[in-house]
Amino acid sequence: MxxxxxxxxxxxxxxxxxxxxxxxxxxxxxxxxxxxxxxxxxQIDLKGNINHAACRWCYQDIPLQEFAEKGKDIGLKAIDLLKPEEWQTVQSLGLECSLATDTFASITDGFNNPKYHEKLQKQYLELISKASYKGIKQVIVFSGNRNGISEEMGLEQSAKGLDILVKHAEKNNVTLVMELLNSKVDHKDYQCDHTPWGISLVDKIRSNNFKLLYDIYHMQIMEGDIIATINKYNKYIGHYHTGGVPGRNEIGNKQELNYPAIMKAIVKTGFKGYIAQEFIPTYPDKLAALKEGIAICDV
Missing domain, CATH: 1.10.12 (Lyase 2-enoyl-coa Hydratase; Chain  A, domain 2)
Incomplete structure (x- = not known):
């Protein structure tokens, strides 16, 4: 004004x-x-029930400043998966970094394997502190690939490896979120590939500062039953990602998920966090694809 x-x-x-x-x-x-x-x-005439975000990596060919400016105009409140050197660019425009990461974050070499604990702990302690200083509320973590590690041992080792980080996150008002990914198509052998495994890890850690990133695309591939899962386990979920199935492209009517219904279910749970578009645009105008995705999810 x-x-x-x-x-x-x-x-x-x-x-x-x-x-x-x-x-x-x-x-x-x-x-x-x-x-x-x-x-x-x-601008879209948004209803205000969804905090819209988008994952940076899907729009890497658009300079971040331009992407943030135009994304804000079409309804974004935040951008996901930004590294520390990128945070100020979006924050200066009134957007948030909804999910922080850095170059060391590894999907394959994660907390289920104790040989990575010392290195990851040192790197994540620093990232959590940086995020807290900049007012960023969430940092992403990964289980890592199984590589022969049993489900039970993966849970035990992940909880041990994350313990010091969760305690640091609690002191710094940051939440760690572990992403659920599919191991059938995109991330072969990834251990946190089913919601129940992730739930077991959250229960083992027992902290409000550790939750799951429920990726709708990935969990449709692994489990289906999306709305029932959200209804049952919503208190464990700190963040959501979208994507069309099959193909991980636009979330319109050419794929199998009913995103308006899914978004209504999420809103009904009282979720107040971010829902980030993480589809790979195929439209010549990638921002038009993003605008469409935001409109579809704005219920």
Missing amino acids: SHNINRRKAVKNISLSLGAIGLTGTITASSLGEKEDNRIRN
């Missing part, structure tokens, strides 16, 4: 100084307002 008032005041002062309030003021206001008018035309 103050921005608009200051802009109008500036326009008026320019007009008065030139002694031509009518014509000069009209032209100046039109010029200054053109960018805002374009922004308004790009």
Whole structure:
């Protein structure tokens, strides 16, 4: 509001100084307002029930500054999976980093294997501190691949490896979220590939600062029964990702998931976190695909 008032005041002062309030003021206001008018035309009339986000890696060919600016115009409140050097870019535009990561984060070499604990703990302790300092509330972690590790041993080792990090996260008002990924198509041998395994890990750790990232695309491939799972386990979930099945592309009517129904189920649980679009756009205009995805999920 103050921005608009200051802009109008500036326009008026320019007009008065030139002694031509009518014509000069009209032209100046039109010029200054053109960018805002374009922004308004790009916006979606959102209902306010969903905190929309998008994963940065799906739009890597668009410079981050441009992606953040245009993403904000079409309804994004946050961007997922940003590294520390990227946080300020989005925050300066009034967006959040909804899920922090860094280059060391590994899907394959994770907390289920004790040989990675010392290195990961050192790196994640620093990342959690950085995220807390910048007001970022969530950091992503991964179980790692099985590589012969049993389900029970994977749970035990993951809980041990994460213990010091969860305690640090508690002190710093940060939540660690472990992503559920499919091991059939995209991430062969990944251990946290079923919701019950993830639930068991959350129960073992027993902290409000450790939750699951429920990726709808991945869990449709592994389990299906998406809405029933969300209804049953929503208190364990701190974050959601989308994606079309099959193919991980746009979430419109050419794939098998009913995203409006899924979003309504999530809203009904009282979820107040972020839901991030994580499909790989196939449209020539990738931002148009993102705008469509936001509109589909805005229930």
